[in-house]
Amino acid sequence: MQNILFDFIAKYITLNEEEKDALTSLSLFHSVKKGTVLLEAGQKTKNSFFVLKGCIRTFYIQDGEEKTTAFYTELDALTPPCVITQTPSDYTISCVEDSILSISHSDMEAEINRQFPKFDIMCKMLSEELLAKERIDFDTFKTSSPEQRYLNLLQTRPDLIQRVPQHQLASFLGIQPPSLSRLRARLLEKDKS
Amino acid sequence: MQNILFDFIAKYITLNEEEKDALTSLSLFHSVKKGTVLLEAGQKTKNSFFVLKGCIRTFYIQDGEEKTTAFYTELDALTPPCVITQTPSDYTISCVEDSILSISHSDMEAEINRQFPKFDIMCKMLSEELLAKERIDFDTFKTSSPEQRYLNLLQTRPDLIQRVPQHQLASFLGIQPPSLSRLRARLLEKDKS
DNA sequence: TTGCTTTCTTAACTTAAGTGAACGAGCTGT
DNA sequence: ACAGCTCGTTCACTTAAGTTAAGAAAGCAA
Numbered sequence: 128m129q130n131i132l133f134d135f136i137a138k139y140i141t142l143n144e145e146e147k148d149a150l151t152s153l154s155l156f157h158s159v160k161k162g163t164v165l166l167e168a169g170q171k172t173k174n175s176f177f178v179l180k181g182c183i184r185t186f187y188i189q190d191g192e193e194k195t196t197a198f199y200t201e202l203d204a205l206t207p208p209c210v211i212t213q214t215p216s217d218y219t220i221s222c223v224e225d226s227i228l229s230i231s232h233s234d235m236e237a238e239i240n241r242q243f244p245k246f247d248i249m250c251k252m253l254s255e256e257l258l259a260k261e262r263i264d265f266d267t268f269k270t271s272s273p274e275q276r277y278l279n280l281l282q283t284r285p286d287l288i289q290r291v292p293q294h295q296l297a298s299f300l301g302i303q304p305p306s307l308s309r310l311r312a313r314l315l316e317k318d319k320s
Numbered sequence: 321m322q323n324i325l326f327d328f329i330a331k332y333i334t335l336n337e338e339e340k341d342a343l344t345s346l347s348l349f350h351s352v353k354k355g356t357v358l359l360e361a362g363q364k365t366k367n368s369f370f371v372l373k374g375c376i377r378t379f380y381i382q383d384g385e386e387k388t389t390a391f392y393t394e395l396d397a398l399t400p401p402c403v404i405t406q407t408p409s410d411y412t413i414s415c416v417e418d419s420i421l422s423i424s425h426s427d428m429e430a431e432i433n434r435q436f437p438k439f440d441i442m443c444k445m446l447s448e449e450l451l452a453k454e455r456i457d458f459d460t461f462k463t464s465s466p467e468q469r470y471l472n473l474l475q476t477r478p479d480l481i482q483r484v485p486q487h488q489l490a491s492f493l494g495i496q497p498p499s500l501s502r503l504r505a506r507l508l509e510k511d512k513s
Numbered sequence: 514t515t516g517c518t519t520t521c522t523t524a525a526c527t528t529a530a531g532t533g534a535a536c537g538a539g540c541t542g543t
Numbered sequence: 544a545c546a547g548c549t550c551g552t553t554c555a556c557t558t559a560a561g562t563t564a565a566g567a568a569a570g571c572a573a
Contacts (some may be wrong), residue, residue, distance in 0.1 A: 187463060196459040208452035217456070244437070251444035258451040259401035263410070265458045266389040269494045270380060272531090273560075293521060301462045306560050308522050313559090465561090466530075486551060499530050501552050506529090 128156050131179050132229060135202055139249040146243050153239075155229040159222050165230075166207060166220040173233040175206040181226020182290060185218045186298075195295040198223065198287055204253065223291060273302045274310055321349050324372050325422060328395055332442040339436050346432075348422040352415050358423075359400060359413040366426040368399040374419020375483060378411045379491075388488040391416065391480055397446065416484060466495045467503055 129151060136142060142150075156179070159165065166172050168188060176183065178199050185205075186195040196218070199205045209216040210233055240246045268276060277300060280287060288296065297307040322344060329335060335343075349372070352358070359365050361381060369376065371392050378398075379388040389411070392398045402409040403426055433439045461469060470493060473480060481489065490500040 185459075187459065189463060194463045196462050197455075206448070206452075208456055211448055211452040218459070247444055248440060251440055251447065254444065254447040254451050255399070255404050258447050258454060259399075259404040261451060261454045261458065262390075263401055265454065265461070266378075266380065266411070268458070268462070269389050270382060270387045270491070292519095294519095298463070303561060304521075305523080305562080309559080312522085485549095487549095496531060497551075498532080498553080502529080505552085 128179050128227060131202075132177070135177075136249065139252050140245050146245070149239065149242065153231070153235060155231055157228050157230050159226050159228060161222055161225050163222040164219060165222065165228075166209075166216055166218075168217060168219045169215050171209060171213070171215050172207060173210055175204065175210060175231050175233065175236070176220070177204045177229040177231070178202065179227045179229060181228070182223040183220055183226060183228070184223050184291075184295060185220050186295075187218045192298075193295070194298045196299065198284075198291060198295075198299065200284075200286070204257070206254075223295075268301070273300055273306065274314070276300050277307070277310055277314075321372050321420060324395075325370070328370075329442065332445050333438050339438070342432065342435065346424070346428060348424055350421050350423050352419050352421055354415055354418050356415040357412060358415065358421075359402075359409055359411075361410060361412045362408050364402060364406070364408050365400060366403055368397070368403060368424050368426065368429070369413070370397045370422040370424070371395065372420040372422060374421070375416040376413055376419060376421070377416050377484075377488060378413050379488075380411045386488070387491045389492065391477075391484060391488075391492065393477075393479070397450070399447075416488075461494070466493055466499060467507070469493050470500070470503055470507075 132150070132155075133142065133147060155177075159181075165176065165183065166174070176199070178201055180201060182198055182200045183205070184195050184199070185197045185207075186193045188194070197205075205220070207216055207218075207220065236246070236250075240250070267279065271279060280296075280300070291299075293307060294304040297304040300307065302310075322340075325343070325348075326335065326340060352374075358369065358376065359367070369392070371394055373394060375391055375393045376398070377388050377392070378390045378400075379386045381387075390398075398413070400409055400411075400413065429439070429443075433443070460472065464472060473489075473493070484492075486500060487497040490497040493500065495503075
């Protein structure tokens, strides 16, 4: 598991042994069971999450309905907005599958960054990259119909459609579960002809 | 104009005179006329934009139609994804109003950051903050109907509805211009009763 | 296995968005 | 002032999503 994390970091900066040891000593890794709530809506946290294996999701409760807005799978990083804004979280984070996560506290990160300013550079690169990605995703979403969004997901994250419950997928696509069912039936129909 | 920029920066880091002078010497400010294209789809750029006054937008061309996905107004910063990914831009950036912008080249930024590592910290803070904001915006969009999105915009950026053409607003809201017209007529109708 | 619950699909109906076309208002430049 | 263009709204029609409810299928626990 260490190596997965080190390989990920190696895409941004080069670590020496001292730095690797410093990271290792933090005991970042945690096994979490499916269904575990990592952050409850209304609570504050300073924790960030990095998925080594498995899948976690963020969801809001609106009118008693869960609205899933994002899934994080292997090599995805999630720093909840509430960590940045220091306010209670608007959403809940929960475990979709049994997962292995790296969980880091922002105070701990600040300390590591103080010792090794290199990490600040990595954080800068990473968040710039994630921001660029997020903007493109948002733009794609805005300019697509539900059907196009589903087809796009089929191209870009086909695994998600298999490993995640349909009603969570539906709200992730910005529609209701019956709409997703119809949409898929429609596509199958087209496929036949 | 310098002061607007310095005040903005002051929210993240404290600048001494030397650093202010370094920034001033870069002659970042540009007046741009309404309609000016700042970046053409398909082109590469290393420029980032910061709006001191006015409004710029990003749009895609799909099936011969302009699809506007974002507006940047006073104190908004835009680093196009193509600057990060080093690929041709998917969208065009154009000036909605006569504007005053700070335009900075990424090589220039790298040089300044080398001299004053403090700027790296600011960039990290800024992009983390923008990422958090973008995620919340995206979530809000996903979990809202077109009508709710319009009402939300009315709350959060009422100026946009006044200063921007309706057909650009429509695609910004993820709908077609006639839908926006109907939606507004519907709301006015409700308002009366 | 049985019963319980959660999940997915289907159906019928309502509502609203997409589409294409037409019209009028406002702007621009000559 | 006039012609030409862009822009916003409206209309009629099509298509698809929202909603509610019901039933089938799958997973879970006793």
